[in-house]
């Protein structure tokens with residue numbers, strides 16, 4: 341059994357306004373205190389060192405996803421929605437949905453999307469340049485994925501902001517059931533039926549990622565209901581994560597003129613810059629697992645049926661793994677960063693996210709000479725996600 345009283349322990353509130361305003365400080369605290377730390381206020385374990393996070397991701401038999409990858413045990417405490425077929429599932433069931441989504445998001449499929457993405461990115465960047473002074477979040481980091489991904493999935497154009505309301509609830513619900521969660525649930529309740537309807541076969545456009553999922557119903561691979569749940573995952577897993585990753589990377593580029601100059605000199609570095617942006621500030625900072633047996637993490641004993649929260653953001657700045665981890669360096673070798681997770685559940689949409697970021701950021705790098713900060717940033721307060729909510733900037737045409 342776990343003896344939490346003799347374990348390395350911290351007693352801060354992960355979801356307090358203070359902790360959310362200074363996340364790097366708390367990441368450092370978790371990572372530097374011990375390989376696994378008991379968060380006494382929450383009754384969960386936190387793991388923040390790169391090698392340990394990697395080891396947990398690699399051992400799905402001991403660290404299960406089926407009880408939820410957020411903060412609470414959804415099998416015991418329930419959840420506001422049906423579990424995700426892929427994210428909140430273990431082998432062997434997980435494999436079937438994973439194979440299907442890997443096929444739907446294959447490199448060949450993504451290559452076909454690229455031309456449309458480039459046209460969308462060019463019109464968004466041109467419109468921002470015409471205005472000169474814009475919000476880096478609303479007008480670039482959000483505007484592009486918010487057009488590109490729902491079009492690729494085949495969602496209807498009307499009321500698309502509902503997708504963001506839904507996604508915000510999803511990421512608040514993965515944390516504690518606090519005021520942020522309750523407010524997000526209240527906002528989203530009127531649109532939950534809309535989301536279900538818009539993930540149905542008759543709602544998604546033909547020849548899209550969404551319709552490809554329904555094709556798998558016709559071949560007998562999955563049921564009609566499962567198809568709707570898989571379409572839903574594009575909203576819950578693929579929108580805000582990408583928006584926030586692009587937002588953080590553009591912010592870092594605006595703040596680091598030498599990195600911006602490197603990207604301007606060679607816009608093909610956009611993909612590498614995005615990966616460094618994700619290492620530097622992971623938009624999806626935490627992933628939860630539940631132990632299926634008693635286990636040892638770096639000498640700390642953890643019992644069965646315990647929640648273990650992996651601090652990806654802390655691992656991505658672990659000095660044991662990275663030299664000069666606090667430095668944003670687009671020439672760094674970023675392979676091994678954990679912003680997309682690792683192992684059997686590693687992000688199945690990561691090539692889509694990279695394609696989106698690559699297309700938008702290389703377009704920006706070829707059309708924009710300078711991004712100058714024109715105001716103070718503000719940051720989102722969402723339990724299980726990090727991102728900017730706005731950052732005024734001035735753009736100078738190249």
Ligand code: HEM
Pocket residue numbers: 405409426427428438441445573574577578579581582583585618623624627628678679680681682684685686687688689690692693
């Ligand atoms: C920068 C953008 C993104 C970030 C930071 C991100 C992050 C992650 C992380 C950390 C995981 C691992 C979850 C776990 O181990 O429990 C994951 C899984 C997943 N992501 Fe992403 N993601 C991004 C974009 C996307 C996109 C664009 C899509 C869809 C098009 C997507 C779909 C998924 C799915 C379906 C899973 C579950 C995979 C599985 O359980 O096998 N993600 N993502």
